[in-house]
Amino acid sequence: MNPDVNTDQTLLQLTQLHKSFAGKPVLSGVDLRAKAGEVLCILGPNGAGKTTLISAILGLIAADSGDIYLLGQLQQGASRSVALRQQLGVMLQIGSLPATLTVAEHCDLFASYYLAGYSATELVTLAGLEAHAKQRFGRLSGGQKQRLLFALALAGKPRLLFLDEPTLGMDVEARRGLWQQIRQLQQQGVSIVLTTHYLEEAEQLANRIMVLHQGKFIASGSPSELKALTQYKVITCCSALTDAALLALPGVLQLNRQPQGVTLHSSHAEQTVLALLTADNTVSQLEVSQVALEQAFLQLTRGDGTEAVGSEKEEQAA
Structure with a gap:
């Protein structure tokens, strides 16, 4: 500047x-x-x-x-x-x-x-x-x-x-x-x-x-x-757990499976990760991130975001 x-x-x-x-x-x-x-x-x-x-x-x-x-x-x-x-x-x-x-x-x-x-x-x-x-x-x-x-x-x-x-x-x-x-x-x-x-x-x-x-x-x-306003974070990983077992983890709102692994949307990412690691000790390529700006924008304009x-x-x- x-x-x-x-x-x-x-x-x-x-x-x-x-x-x-x-x-x-x-x-x-x-x-x-x-x-x-x-x-x-x-x-x-x-x-x-x-x-x-x-x-x-x-x-x-x-x-x-x-x-x-x-x-x-x-x-x-x-x-x-x-x-x-x-x-x-x-x-x-x-x-x-x-x-x-x-x-x-x-x-x-x-x-x-x-x-x-x-x-x-x-x-x-x-x-x-x-x-x-x-x-x-x-x-x-x-x-x-x-x-x-x-x-x-x-x-x-x-x-x-x-x-x-x-x-x-x-x-x-x-x-x-x-x-x-x-x-x-x-x-x-x-x-x-x-x-x-x-x-x-x-x-x-x-x-x-x-x-x-x-x-x-x-x-x-x-x-x-x-x-950060969105109500969830994004967790990506490779896991041996079934889709049903992943969806049953605490905080999980949504699951998407791709050839390279799975993507979870979680309202309580820390709890989800802890339960995931406890249930599957073979988890790899684990990453936790905020949602993309596009997702945050859509959530805000739908009126279901946080304050x-x-x-x-x-x-x-x-």
């Missing part, structure tokens, strides 16, 4: 944000805070309110009530000042560009919007599209389009960056390259609000994940904290 970056500085804060459409609540008293140099990932199933939340923050729609602070400035209604917009970067999932302009022309256009941003040449390089600078946007692959949209979101060297599904359509190599760029931005003190359906992406990048469900945040914490990490009081104190 850049030593000149004040990581206690709050760049985005929402307080009791409400929004309804046709009388149906979409956001119900949302609180959020993001600091400089933080990658904050917002997860939620389709219809949770993620798009409405980002749209309200950016001023694309007006919230019904609540406060929005961007870079310490209280926002009124759906207008955002030119000075503020110069410090924001936005990459929307549905973003597109005129198909007939080339990569270089788009970069030149966006560079002209900012007083102290990147040059057109630098934007082409950030996109990794030097070899395609004269190619029209409409002829780029899906991944190349995403890389260009990401670079254009950085055109003004933003302090606060919003990325909505930034790696959609990218191959594995391109995705990991963009992850590295996001990490570098974080090191420079840029605050990044990320929404994604790739849970591996959230786990790799986020300092903090907030789970939005039915218009409310139901959990907040680091990836490891969210995984969320990061209560409202803790979130306000963050």
